Amino acid sequence: MVFKQLAITLLLVLLMAAVQEGSLDRLGHQQTEAGFKRALLVFGVSRGLNGVISVAQGTEVAVEPVGIGLNFKPGEILDPINDLVERFSWVMLASSASFGIQRVLLDVMASPGLTLFASLAVLLLIMIWWPGRSPLRGLGLVICRLAVALLILRFSIILIAVGGEHFYQAFLEPQYSESRQQLEQAANSIGEVNSELQPDLPPPEEESLLDQARRVYNSATRAVDVNARMEAFSRAAADISEHAINMIVVFLMQTVLFPLFSLWLLWQLLKRVLRARLDWLRRDPPASGAAPG
Numbered sequence: 001m002v003f004k005q006l007a008i009t010l011l012l013v014l015l016m017a018a019v020q021e022g023s024l025d026r027l028g029h030q031q032t033e034a035g036f037k038r039a040l041l042v043f044g045v046s047r048g049l050n051g052v053i054s055v056a057q058g059t060e061v062a063v064e065p066v067g068i069g070l071n072f073k074p075g076e077i078l079d080p081i082n083d084l085v086e087r088f089s090w091v092m093l094a095s096s097a098s099f100g101i102q103r104v105l106l107d108v109m110a111s112p113g114l115t116l117f118a119s120l121a122v123l124l125l126i127m128i129w130w131p132g133r134s135p136l137r138g139l140g141l142v143i144c145r146l147a148v149a150l151l152i153l154r155f156s157i158i159l160i161a162v163g164g165e166h167f168y169q170a171f172l173e174p175q176y177s178e179s180r181q182q183l184e185q186a187a188n189s190i191g192e193v194n195s196e197l198q199p200d201l202p203p204p205e206e207e208s209l210l211d212q213a214r215r216v217y218n219s220a221t222r223a224v225d226v227n228a229r230m231e232a233f234s235r236a237a238a239d240i241s242e243h244a245i246n247m248i249v250v251f252l253m254q255t256v257l258f259p260l261f262s263l264w265l266l267w268q269l270l271k272r273v274l275r276a277r278l279d280w281l282r283r284d285p286p287a288s289g290a291a292p293g
Contacts, residue, residue, distance in 0.1 A: 019115060019151070028161040029103065031162050032099055035099045035255075036103065039092055039255075042183075043089060043092035043093055046092050046183075048187050050082070052191045077230055081237040081240050084240070088248060091251060095252075095255045106157060120144065149270050149273050167253075168250075172250045175246055179243035180243075183247070185239070189236050
């Protein structure tokens, strides 16, 4: 029994000291801010991809390989990938919002009012060491339970933020770095192809036979180049599919699955705290001079 009293006392003292010192709060904010900036960066990449794909889909190429005008849009090959990029951008927006919510919760839990109420957990120390003589019975015990639960909740949010960032650095960072680089390269490749496929200026009204021959030759050459550009679009689409899905997995793991698992553990802990009988805190001290039983 004395060992349990000492363990709980030491834990409460450490938690209260951490609340007053504030280094854990600052660490939680730093880790959350890092994830928030990372999610916003990838969201920008996703919107850039959406932009260059939209331009590619709207670019019409005119060729005259045998004197017959043909108009088509090579960017239409990117139609299937455009839907994936749209969903990818929504996931990144949701991930950014998740980090923003964590940041707000950290601010709320560190507010002076909630910090003061959580400090009422020190009343539990009186009930631990002087259970029979303490006037803090009944309502005091309820207040202590709520204060301890709030104290646990405050540090759990910090641990979720810090633990999520460490989980990312340990298991997800290589996949994130590679996928972000590949997505940026794919966006640049599609942008370069878009520039090359821009239509030429219309021919002048009076055109010599040499100019007409040169235009027909250039049109035939453009037809060959268009095939190469379509292959470039296909390669870019394959890279975008693979790495967009990898990036979705990274952020869902950090902002959804890991927090949900942590919240489940937190809920189990809070249920034990709120349902604890704490009968050993209610006991009365033995009466002085009472005969041993």
